[in-house]
Amino acid sequence: MAAESKGDDGPQQPGLTRRALVQAALRVLESEGVGGLSMRKLAAELGVKASSLYWHVRNKEELLDLLTDELMADAQAPPREGDWRQQLREYCMRYRRHLLGKRDAAKVVAGRLAPGPHLLRLMEDQLGRLREAGFSDADAAMINYLLGAFVQGFVLQEQGPLSASEAMGAGRREVATAAGEQLRRLPQDTFPNLVALAGDLTGPSMEARFSFALERLLDGLSTLLEQDGSDARNEGTSHE
Amino acid sequence: MAAESKGDDGPQQPGLTRRALVQAALRVLESEGVGGLSMRKLAAELGVKASSLYWHVRNKEELLDLLTDELMADAQAPPREGDWRQQLREYCMRYRRHLLGKRDAAKVVAGRLAPGPHLLRLMEDQLGRLREAGFSDADAAMINYLLGAFVQGFVLQEQGPLSASEAMGAGRREVATAAGEQLRRLPQDTFPNLVALAGDLTGPSMEARFSFALERLLDGLSTLLEQDGSDARNEGTSHE
DNA sequence: ACCTGAACACCGTTCAAGT
DNA sequence: ACCTGAACACCGTTCAAGT
16 A cells, blocks of 8 residues: 655655655554554554664654644644634534544644644634634634643543553443442542532533533633724733 | 651551552652653662562553552642632642642643542542532533643643654743744745734743633633522533 | 664563562 | 562664665
8 A cells, every 4th residue: 555656845756755654654553553653663564674764754753743743634624604612612623523533643642732734724724713703813822722732631531541440441431430439439428529429520421521611611712802892902911 | 768657558568568669650750750660660669670560560551540649649729718710720720830840740640530549639629619619510520520631731731842853952932932933934825824923822931821721711610600690509501 | 865784772561480 | 478580572772784
């Protein structure tokens, strides 16, 4: 597979492109997970020895940087329909779905802000919508960061093993109800709230948790627009 | 250091307690970072061979579960003064400071929800305050989860290398201004917003970003309380 | 310019064997 | 019951050497 499309940036085909490297990394990630993504396996996927990779890439960190951007390659911005709130909601829900769709994506992306071209494209688009909605420049920049961190952090928890010792074995639902039982059995005099809210704490799906958090966040953002609808538009707080 | 206080749960001292194991792991984490925390180094810290550890702990995952809870051992709930908003703000800021204070804490804790006794203590306390503030049981449970995920996700980004290839080398400030320059140099016709907001995107400190996000979140939570201040208190939405 | 071979200094985990 | 020795199957990275 992966017939080498000769691309538009190189004069000859040296057998191994950075592009090919990253694509192969993507395949290994999908099939082996982040724990199985090693330089040696990646080399094998490319029919080459591990030491060869270091000609194209400084080290594994750099490879992961490239991979991070590649993970965003086919992410799509939502349609420009509805108000800003609807659009931001769609942005976050799509981003979450996108990350959930690629194996261990959140673990790769996790605190890796190195912005590649694919991410820049999405940032550009989102910033435009935020400014059109009436957010100040400073607020738009903050919101853009905040939403990314929010979704990434959330999916990280969602993709990781719920209770770590149960990494393999039981499904999420069983683990959750088991956790609920455990909470209910706590000593009621020292943990009255945990006992009382055992069901509320362990019942909601990740879907529901995400949705709840997102709506709260959007509520919070809307208060930024409520004051001044006047002409002092792009002079919001300056966050220095 | 670490004279073996004999504790209250074991009849004799077998030389190696789970407690001692975790304490040693904490020390190795502090001195070597999460990348340097290996079973072999941990064993060495305890004056023992790596294979011995597997008598006390199923595998490294379990060790990290225990470590995760131990990282919360000396976390403190904020004083009960001010309104709910002030208290929740303090909760989040303290949690952030706490994680920032322990090397690579966020990376260990990251999607590891296995709740140990220390975390349970904090949850119990926070849930109590949320209910007293007037949040429904379902909302209180959601908020408790949400705030934890929020702070953890945020600190993860903050503790990781900003731009990954610059893991070592330049300080955060230089990296940020360099990123700003890079944004400003983008083609203005395809990235007008990134060019215009380059300063707003790269200027704010992590402190400011966290603060902004937190206030937005708190704004969003307060809208949950604005409707019904009446008697239908603990009958909020049910999030199933 | 690009790739290999061989080595270095590591990993997590298992399991028979010791005491 | 608790710990060790030795092994297995891996890692990331370097660097002289090949072509």
